[in-house]
Amino acid sequence: MGPRVVLVTGVSRYLGGRLAGVLAADPSIERVIGVDTVAPRPQQSAGLGRTEFVRADIRNPLIAKVIAQAGVDTVVHMNVIATPLGAGGRTAMKEINVIGTMQLLAACQKAPTMRRLVVKSTTAVYGSSPRDPAMFTEDVEPRSLPKSGYAKDAVEVEGYVRGFGRRRPDVSLSLLRFTNFIGPAIETPLTRYLGLPVVPTVFGFDPRVQLCHEDDGIEVLRRATVEDHPGIFNVGGSGVLLLSQALRRLGKAAVPVPSPAVSLVARAFRTAGVVDFSPEQMRYLEHGRVTDVSRLAAELGWSPRPTAEAFDDFVDARQPSRLPAVASSAEQLVLGALSRRRPVATPGALRG
């Protein structure tokens, strides 16, 4: 009942490439077809294995021909991109995300061989506001729908995916809402943000952050592709880190920026091309976002590693922070010095 021919979109990007490589290593799958607008980089294509690469724009009806000719039965849609930096501007990004998804779904709808659709979405669809419940479950109605950027694209993409589900009820549909990715190799707006020499935060706010390790994300996508897990799932590690706590673990200094000045600072970073922080992500830096991942755990009988562990793996892969060693030796030093010069304890002395 496993898939025979799998098509992966967004294969020239990090996660898409890794998933294609994992699927290509699975002998039960006959063909793995990777689609993207640009060819994978040389170091990436090594990991792709026997994946057949088709250079095609999913915004183009050509994609329908690929699906029909190869008899694709499983499509993994990973081409909803989060940042305009690599896509050539916000307009192009929106085109790829929304129009691309529409074209892809139109092609899927016409393909009689289609049996399964897996879509990589994001928990950003829940938005981020002070009126949010502490944890979002999959069927929670967001209090404030995202109004711009990636999150809005993702909301629209999900809308089209739901429409597809209505029109092709015979296709098993998995909608995976991922939290922010973290890990030793992946590059995201969050990892670039955390990679800044000093990290600007919003004054007076300390959001809760939930993370998904890249390896675990790939594993969830793999399982959703080769097994059958229909439904909507939040995907991420259990537990949370506070942003301040994460920065401490990373040994980074935070620079609190008052809320009114935040958009100016964000724009400066965007213009400099260092970190793209959209207004959505700025709201995230104030209020954070945590999701309930128990549905996924119950469905898979397996769950991604906890947020804190995933983050520690990221920290270890960077330069290991010397802070814990310094702090504990300072602690030893003080206690040692005190115990040397401390007079013999008597109850009377203690009282003073």
Next chain:
Amino acid sequence: MAELGKVIPLHGDTPPVGESAPLAPPVAERDGGDWERKLAGGLAFLRRRVTGDYEVDDFGFDADLTDRVLLPPLRPLYDKWFRVETRGLDNVPDTGGALVVANHSGTIPIDALMTSLALLDHHPAHRHLRMLAADLVFSLPVVAPLARKAGKTLACNADAERLLSGGELVGVWPEGFKGIGKPFSERYKLQRFGRGGFVAAALRTGAPIIPCSIVGAEETYPMLANVKTLARLLGLPYLPITPTFPLLGLGGLVPLPSKWIIEFGEPIETASLGGAAAAEDPMLVFNLTDQVRETIQSTLYTLLMQRRSIFF
């Protein structure tokens, strides 16, 4: 505090210093000096803070910070200033989910803080009270992260049910801003009890409801008038004028030293009422809400009768 007077054996078997045990030099343990143990604990705490090596739960509750930094400054207020007297603490279960429902008063919600301190310090199981707070709290800079770290979360059914089914002790003040922002002339008159959401949450999780009556908080900042226009301009639910504020400026933030009584009433069991189906029955929810409200109101009147004066 009782430990201070007793003779401390120089080479006795003192308990380890908790989490700091592996790092603290063995000397501190062997001699068991009280201040030294405190110092070791404090240093270990600092180290955990500097390196981010602590845990917060899904709601952002930081027990380490709450116990060591946020609550200690409130203890003198509890013990010396308000001289809080607690009654019926045995009505609060030692384990498992339970919902403490209390009256709200006093312009600044100190009553919530004092109730949580009462349960942490004086309840035999030393339970943390997880409080439900208005969304305004979570939109204010500085206040928002502190509220989460102190164990508060948004007053909504999803959060209340998640906490209760997780076996937490949850505190709710259903009057909300109507309670703390009412004029002094209406003191100890309970306002509308929200929309009964807290009752629905208790019914769905089968958690007992513990009515809690707080006397004394009304007199901390007697609100003589409410500058509604200015409040609206600032986006606040009310802007009080008290005998000391704004007359004394920041000095107006010092509460009057009223004598407090916090009484926890008999738990109202909800487990046998029909669970989630009962929560869908608005009449049952309204009746139960009224029952809780009436219980608190009548206990308040009884306590007021027993009170000798506002300040003693």
